[in-house]
Amino acid sequence: MKFYSTNNKDQKVSLKEAVIKGLAPDQGLYMPEEIPILHPSFIENLPALSFQEIGYEVINAVFGKDLTEEQIIDLVDHTLSFDAPLVKVEEDVYSLELFHGPTLAFKDFGARFCSKLMSLLVENQKVRVLVATSGDTGSAVANGFYKVPGVEVIILYPTGKVSELQEKQFTTLGENITALEVDGVFDDCQSMVKEAFLDQELNKEMLLTSANSINIARWIPQCLYYFYAYSRLPASDKKLVFSVPSGNFGNIAAGMLAERMGLPIHTFVAATNVNKVVPDFLKGVPFRARPSLQTISNSMDVGNPSNFYRLLDLYPEPNTLKEMIRGYFYDDATTREAMQEVKAKTGYTMDPHGAVAYLGLKDFMATNPGYLGVFLETAHPGKFRDVVEAVHQEEVVLPERLAAFLDGEKKTERMANDYQEFKAYLLSKK
Numbered sequence: 001m002k003f004y005s006t007n008n009k010d011q012k013v014s015l016k017e018a019v020i021k022g023l024a025p026d027q028g029l030y031m032p033e034e035i036p037i038l039h040p041s042f043i044e045n046l047p048a049l050s051f052q053e054i055g056y057e058v059i060n061a062v063f064g065k066d067l068t069e070e071q072i073i074d075l076v077d078h079t080l081s082f083d084a085p086l087v088k089v090e091e092d093v094y095s096l097e098l099f100h101g102p103t104l105a106f107k108d109f110g111a112r113f114c115s116k117l118m119s120l121l122v123e124n125q126k127v128r129v130l131v132a133t134s135g136d137t138g139s140a141v142a143n144g145f146y147k148v149p150g151v152e153v154i155i156l157y158p159t160g161k162v163s164e165l166q167e168k169q170f171t172t173l174g175e176n177i178t179a180l181e182v183d184g185v186f187d188d189c190q191s192m193v194k195e196a197f198l199d200q201e202l203n204k205e206m207l208l209t210s211a212n213s214i215n216i217a218r219w220i221p222q223c224l225y226y227f228y229a230y231s232r233l234p235a236s237d238k239k240l241v242f243s244v245p246s247g248n249f250g251n252i253a254a255g256m257l258a259e260r261m262g263l264p265i266h267t268f269v270a271a272t273n274v275n276k277v278v279p280d281f282l283k284g285v286p287f288r289a290r291p292s293l294q295t296i297s298n299s300m301d302v303g304n305p306s307n308f309y310r311l312l313d314l315y316p317e318p319n320t321l322k323e324m325i326r327g328y329f330y331d332d333a334t335t336r337e338a339m340q341e342v343k344a345k346t347g348y349t350m351d352p353h354g355a356v357a358y359l360g361l362k363d364f365m366a367t368n369p370g371y372l373g374v375f376l377e378t379a380h381p382g383k384f385r386d387v388v389e390a391v392h393q394e395e396v397v398l399p400e401r402l403a404a405f406l407d408g409e410k411k412t413e414r415m416a417n418d419y420q421e422f423k424a425y426l427l428s429k430k
């Protein structure tokens with residue numbers, strides 16, 4: 001399978017190049033040149049399959065020409081080493097819990113797939129993975145790549161804008177993981193990383209790669225849990241809607257990839273916090289990057305969602321895109337209220353990101369009857385303990401593996417919001 005750039009469909013590269021480059025040289029995002037359509041009998045038979053069995057089939061459809069059967073099994077088993085249970089919250093409303101991985105957020109899926117695939121593709125070369133994070137990417141990537149031989153991970157994050165627990169998950173590991181604390185916001189970190197990938201001088205000196213959600217090795221495996229969720233829903237004639245709490249829009253774009261591969265999803269809800277570039281676009285406002293605003297769902301504090309062009313690419317006709325995806329956005333007060341109400345009504349505890357998705361789902365379903373709805377719960381409530389405890393006035397019990405990070409010692413290096421300083425740093429570590 002070849003992968004083309006969203007900026008130029010004639011610019012095709014191999015799987016290895018797409019994964020190592022991350023971003024195309026023309027700054028486009030890589031897309032599979034052909035989206036495989038899965039056989040209807042596979043879709044029908046989904047309820048009889050395990051998560052892993054679903055994974056082998058879907059991953060084989062995309063990567064089968066580039067990897068051996070053994071490599072695919074290895075990749076899928078490594079990625080899907082934990083469950084993604086579907087929990088009924090209300091009548092016709094389900095939570096897809098994607099937080100049962102090592103760092104308790106959905107990014108574990110992409111990060112685990114990515115680290116495994118990179119180690120298969122690079123063989124004996126030394127690679128540096130550059131990551132900009134607003135929180136959860138850093139912890140998922142750091143833990144996914146921790147002690148992977150031949151791979152150095154450098155994480156850039158905005159100082160003071162990441163929760164203590166998130167920060168501890170990628171600043172305490174050491175070994176092949178370095179954390180740089182940048183005086184700026186997430187978008188500044190992302191710009192510095194993007195600039196490094198485009199810097200020819202730097203790229204002559206070292207093999208740089210990305211593990212951000214723009215990388216196909218992070219992005220594509222996320223489609224797996226949409227298939228799995230579908231397989232675990234009760235049989236129903238109702239139309240299916242997925243609500244996805246969105247920041248960089250990689251997760252929702254992966255759901256749309258699943259739909260294009262043949263999964264019968266009728267509608268997607270793009271639920272955001274007040275960083276609402278995409279909901280605005282869906283209402284007819286021209287797409288325009290904006291500075292990001294800080295919220296309680298900080299992993300979605302993104303003003304320039306980098307996977308946006310994947311949405312356009314998956315549904316090139318503007319009307320189809322606007323029919324497939326509905327935008328909703330919420331401020332922090334509304335998000336807190338939803339957390340409180342759902343807990344009071346059903347006993348279910350949501351993290352702020354999941355709560356934004358829940359709100360979008362409910363608002364969509366209120367005006368569109370006859371749907372079965374799934375919202376993606378992207379993080380364990382304990383990852384956003386301060387917010388969750390303040391809302392419910394009770395302690396959130398941290399899973400043990402998360403609590404263990406808090407005992408670690410934070411080790412970071414400070415970095416100005418200045419590309420030249422970052423570049424000099426990289427060169428000094430050659």
Ligand SMILES: *Cc1c(COP(=O)(O)O)cnc(C)c1O
Pocket residue numbers: 105106107135136137213245246247248249250251252299300353378379
């Ligand atoms: C990253 C993240 C999101 C946003 O996902 P995107 O793919 O960037 O849209 C939502 N929730 C949590 C908990 C996250 O970590």
